[in-house]
Amino acid sequence: MEMEERRKLVERFLRRCITYSNASIERKEGRREDRQDVDKWIAYRDFMEITVKELVSKELDSWLEDGPVSYEPGEKK
Numbered sequence: 001m002e003m004e005e006r007r008k009l010v011e012r013f014l015r016r017c018i019t020y021s022n023a024s025i026e027r028k029e030g031r032r033e034d035r036q037d038v039d040k041w042i043a044y045r046d047f048m049e050i051t052v053k054e055l056v057s058k059e060l061d062s063w064l065e066d067g068p069v070s071y072e073p074g075e076k077k
Contacts, residue, residue, distance in 0.1 A: 003061060003064060007055060007056070007058070007061070011052055011055055011056060014052045017044075017045075017048045018049060018052070021041055024041050025041045028041065
């Protein structure tokens with residue numbers, strides 16, 4: 001699978017996680033569930049949004065390949 005295909009596949013998955021998170025947040029708020037639980041979902045959703053941005057910017061390309069992975073912000077291997 002080419003890098004662009006890998007990137008698109010992971011991006012689609014993460015965007016679905018974001019959609020699910022938004023729906024979960026809405027349901028939990030509608031049921032007036034514990035605010036801490038809702039906040040955890042918000043943090044999860046926000047993290048996924050950041051990850052999508054990093055993925056699209058090609059910052060996480062090393063994570064989509066076999067071999068060494070970069071954990072340094074902005075570093076592309």
